[in-house]
Amino acid sequence: MAAAADRDTKRPARMSVWLDGKAASRGRRAGGDQPSGLDRERITSATVRLLDAEGLAKFSMRRLAAELDVTAMSLYWYVDSKDDLLELASDAVAGELVLPDPDADPDADWRDQLRDLTQGYRALLVRHPWLSPLVGHFLNIGPNWVALSLCVQRLIRRTGLPPERQAGGIAAVFQFVYGFGTIEGHFRKRCAEAGLTQDEYFAHAMGAVGGRAELAPVMDAAREMVEARSGETVDDMRDHDFTSAVDLLIAGIEARTVR
Amino acid sequence: MAAAADRDTKRPARMSVWLDGKAASRGRRAGGDQPSGLDRERITSATVRLLDAEGLAKFSMRRLAAELDVTAMSLYWYVDSKDDLLELASDAVAGELVLPDPDADPDADWRDQLRDLTQGYRALLVRHPWLSPLVGHFLNIGPNWVALSLCVQRLIRRTGLPPERQAGGIAAVFQFVYGFGTIEGHFRKRCAEAGLTQDEYFAHAMGAVGGRAELAPVMDAAREMVEARSGETVDDMRDHDFTSAVDLLIAGIEARTVR
DNA sequence: ACCGATTCCCTTACACCGTACAAGGAGCTT
DNA sequence: AAGCTCCTTGTACGGTGTAAGGGAATCGGT
Secondary structure, three states, X not given: OOOEOOOOOOOOOOOOHHHHOOOOOOOOOOOOOOOOOOOHHHHHHHHHHHHHHHHHHHOOHHHHHHHOOOOHHHHOOOOOOHXXXXXXXXXXXXXXXXXXXXXXXXXOOHHHHHHHHHHHHHHHHHHOOOHHHHHHHOOOOOHHHHHHHXXXXXXXXXXOOOHHHHHHXXXXXXXXXXXXXXXXXXXXXXXXXXXXOHHHHXXXXXXXXHOOHHHHHHHHHHHHHHHHOOOOOHHHHHHHHHHHHHHHHHHHHHHOOOO | OXXXXXXXXXXXXXXXXXXXXXXXXXXXXOOOOOOOOOOHHHHHHHHHHHHHHHHHHHOOHHHHHHHOOOOHHHHXXXXXXXXXXXXXXXXXXHOOOOOOOOOOOOOOOHHHHHHHHHHHHHHHHHHOOOHHHHXXXXXXXXXXXXXXXXXXXXXXXXXXXXXXXXHHHHHXXXXXXXXXXXXXXXXXXXXXXXXXXXXHHHHHHHHHHHOOHHXXXXXXXXXXXHHHOOOOOHHHHHHHHHHHHHHXXXXXXXXXXXX
């Protein structure tokens, strides 16, 4: 299968674990521990570990259960569905982001904070390539995602962008990072699976493409753009592109700012 | 299930239908028609129709086969795998985009062309919500995707952006549109599935969120941003955000341009 | 007109998925 | 000791993608 783009059966139509999910207090019985040592947090963290290790495609309730020495159905005592579990995992890793507090230090430059935050978000998406399909699919209203979007909101307010442009600014910046991180993470995952470095994989792809005459213009264009950039490795080029894109966004914000 | 983010079994590790796929010439036998009227083009167009109608989640080889009055395995004569088929479908709809020819009319303003192209791309992603997971997952080197990226490349070259910034500019613009269109398309799909208009759904979600005290700041922030914008419907707000984001990107490009 | 090769489609079967359902066992309260 | 609640498990259903092989129709060459 290709893309983790969908999960919907015909059930009631939930919006989010955070709204309709069963109480998180499952587990924690009065007297002592659970027979199996299971626990919502242990489950989500095992989920994250598995997703990191083997990807969204290979993740299954049965596989996770095996990892926890338990049957698949036991998990359903703590979680309503696989989707809910994934939503929990998504919020869990969102908590890895270190958020600046834009209002704490009035002298801090929003430019620096924006650069840090976008780099952090990008790194997050790359570190957990399974994340971006989920971000695209859920409402992202878990505590950590909420914290992030509040932070982003405060940050953008400090740019001086007029209020009616702020939402557009947020979209421009963070949808960009989302798209960029998605592609980058996916590419890196592909390389890892093929057992190649990024540069090897890139060379391999170029070779394969080179075999097709009709793709020649693409090759030319690609070569051209590669030469225009300073770096030599794929990583260098990507870093260059990312920072120059963010730089461009910052320039755009400044240009649309009331002074 | 949630996201169509993945399909990888343990097979040889293909890169793309366009590189290793079986010859497209399957079908078209010399003397007359196929016994079942099957044909690679008929299959892909049926795939697109089904994906549009029921989404990536519900799409399956068996379902498609039923639509074509054929068994599932028959399809595998024309296509190596479900993934290959999806890649074909992806390129098929990419062909719906009308591309400007930036070099044809030297007087045309690149700003207008960029606005048109981004709107077209956005509309494409919204019209086919199943597309974006696929775009994230494949190499997108089918003829139509290639045509698009060549066009984008020529377009960006006309902005006056210095060469080493062009890749970043492309990324900033098109990853943004990708992210934006992904979210928008997904949201609209959700609404349609729930049988609600976007505004009803939005109101419903706000109501549900309002039930949780810890989410109050989000509500406030959301209200605030809603009020800052002119439009009243969700659609209006989104259009406003999109155009203002593109406007911001254009401003950024201009600011980083050599004159 | 015959024959082997090619092309096309179908049947069967496998391993896997998410999860509904109901029965069971352990521990606490009474 | 009985009963209750919490937790775990076994079994089963209806789906998935697709490997393997069978059989029919049609082709090219004779």
